Amino acid sequence: MGENKKVRKAVIAAAGFGTRFLPQTKAMPKEMLPLVDKPIIQYIVEQLSEAGIEDIIIVTGYHKRSIEDHFDVASAELKANLRKSNKIELLSEIRAISNLANFVYIRQKGMYGTATPLLNAAHIIGNEPFFYLYADDLTVSEPNAFSQMIALYEQYGGNIVPCIQLNHDSEYDRYGVVGGEKVTDNLIKMNGVFEKPGVHAAPSNFASVGGYLLTPEVLGYLEKGQGLVRENEEFHMTDHVLQPMLQDGHNFYATTIQNGTRYDTGDKLGYLKTLFDFALADEELGPSLREHLQRVLK
Numbered sequence: 001m002g003e004n005k006k007v008r009k010a011v012i013a014a015a016g017f018g019t020r021f022l023p024q025t026k027a028m029p030k031e032m033l034p035l036v037d038k039p040i041i042q043y044i045v046e047q048l049s050e051a052g053i054e055d056i057i058i059v060t061g062y063h064k065r066s067i068e069d070h071f072d073v074a075s076a077e078l079k080a081n082l083r084k085s086n087k088i089e090l091l092s093e094i095r096a097i098s099n100l101a102n103f104v105y106i107r108q109k110g111m112y113g114t115a116t117p118l119l120n121a122a123h124i125i126g127n128e129p130f131f132y133l134y135a136d137d138l139t140v141s142e143p144n145a146f147s148q149m150i151a152l153y154e155q156y157g158g159n160i161v162p163c164i165q166l167n168h169d170s171e172y173d174r175y176g177v178v179g180g181e182k183v184t185d186n187l188i189k190m191n192g193v194f195e196k197p198g199v200h201a202a203p204s205n206f207a208s209v210g211g212y213l214l215t216p217e218v219l220g221y222l223e224k225g226q227g228l229v230r231e232n233e234e235f236h237m238t239d240h241v242l243q244p245m246l247q248d249g250h251n252f253y254a255t256t257i258q259n260g261t262r263y264d265t266g267d268k269l270g271y272l273k274t275l276f277d278f279a280l281a282d283e284e285l286g287p288s289l290r291e292h293l294q295r296v297l298k
Contacts, residue, residue, distance in 0.1 A: 004157055007150050007213065008054045010131035013117035014041065015061040015108035020267050029064045031135040033271060035278045036285065040265050041067060041135050042097065048131065049100040051146035056101040057124060058135075059108050059117035068105050073098045111226075113235030114210070119222045126216070129153065132237075133211040134266075138274070141260020148257055149213045152187065158251030159242075160213040161190065163206040165256050171207065172199040176238060178254040179203030190252040193238050206254050208238070209262060221245050 018030030025033075031041040041058075048056060060067055074094045082091040104124065110116045118132050131146060139145040139162070149160045166172055173196050180190040180203070193208055194201070218241060225240035246252055263274040280286045 004154055005128045007052070007129045007131070007153065009057065009125060009128065010048050010053045010055070010133060010146075011057045011059065011118055011121045011125070012041070012044065012133050012135050013114070014058050014064060014067060014135040015117060016136075017061070017063075021271075027063075029060075029067055030266075031064075032066055032070065033265070035265075035275055036282055039070060040138060042070070043138055044133065044135060045071070045100050047144045047146055050144055051150055053131065053146070054101060055104065057104045057106060057121045059106045059120050061108055068103075071098055071100070071103050111229065111235045113229075113240075114237045115222060115225060115235045115241050118218075118237070119226070119235070122219045122222055125219060129213060129215050131211070131213055136264065136266035137209065137211055138263045138265060139257050139260050140263070141257050145211075145257045145260060146213075149255065152253060152255055153213050156183075156187075156251070156253055157215075158253055159215055159218070159245070161208050161242075161252055161254045162211055163254045163256050164209050164262055166202075166205045166207050169199040172197060172202045175207035175209070177202045177204060178206040178208055180252075180254065183253070186256045186258060188254040190246060190254050192243065192246055195238070206256065208254065209264075210237075212237075212242075215250070217250060218242075218245065 014029065014031045016030065018025030021030050021033070032039040035043065045056060058067060078094070079091060082088070082094075106120050108117055108120055110119060114134070141148065145162060149162065152160050161178070163178060166175065166177070176193045176195045177197050178188055178190055179192045179194055180188045183189055188204060188206055194203060197203075221241045221244055224244065226235060228240045228244070229235050242252070261277075263277070264270040265274050279289050
């Protein structure tokens, strides 16, 4: 197998309205909801940077300016205040945020659906592999999920789809389940994604959870995929882009992320579970919070 191109870019879809969190998200993007002292999207950006990603394209909406501000350099007023308060460590931490990557921002336009943000960013991706991610989907693992996916891409080539393993019958009615040929215990060479098949019809126990490492061939399928969208239907990555690529013989590999935990912060309960896990793992806050919860739950 020839040498694969280096993965240097990522596209993050962050244009949703966050309606599940209203009224909080009327003025604050859901991607900026805090996990202790960092917004959700910063954890994702930090992991991308750790995995070697240099350019990050964030597709936003008109109400998402605070995301741009967060990854910009700190204001002169904030820097002066931190220096005056002798909080030099915080100043260094804030300065590091803007240096995590080269950031590009695009305002989303077009039809609703999970493929539209990528279509908006296609013209600046170029002829190289890249990550396409959703900003409310976070996995904590060692090594991090993006590094694991890059390692698989370097070994096998093709497109890499992260999955979770389903353990309960009811879960097969909630996820798209991957079908294909088993390569290793945690890798399947895909032949399709079957939406909510039920436990008895499911071809595996691997469920696609979004966020992909994609080869540049996908960009041509974005244009074709728009023509497959029916009236009153959204433009979806799985149905209108990935399935046609699979049908045409492009290689896709589904993998479970090893040594990790996936967090879906897109709804209130998922966000709260994530927040508690992060807070309990915090060296400073964790012990006191654990004591508090033990008292409350007696």
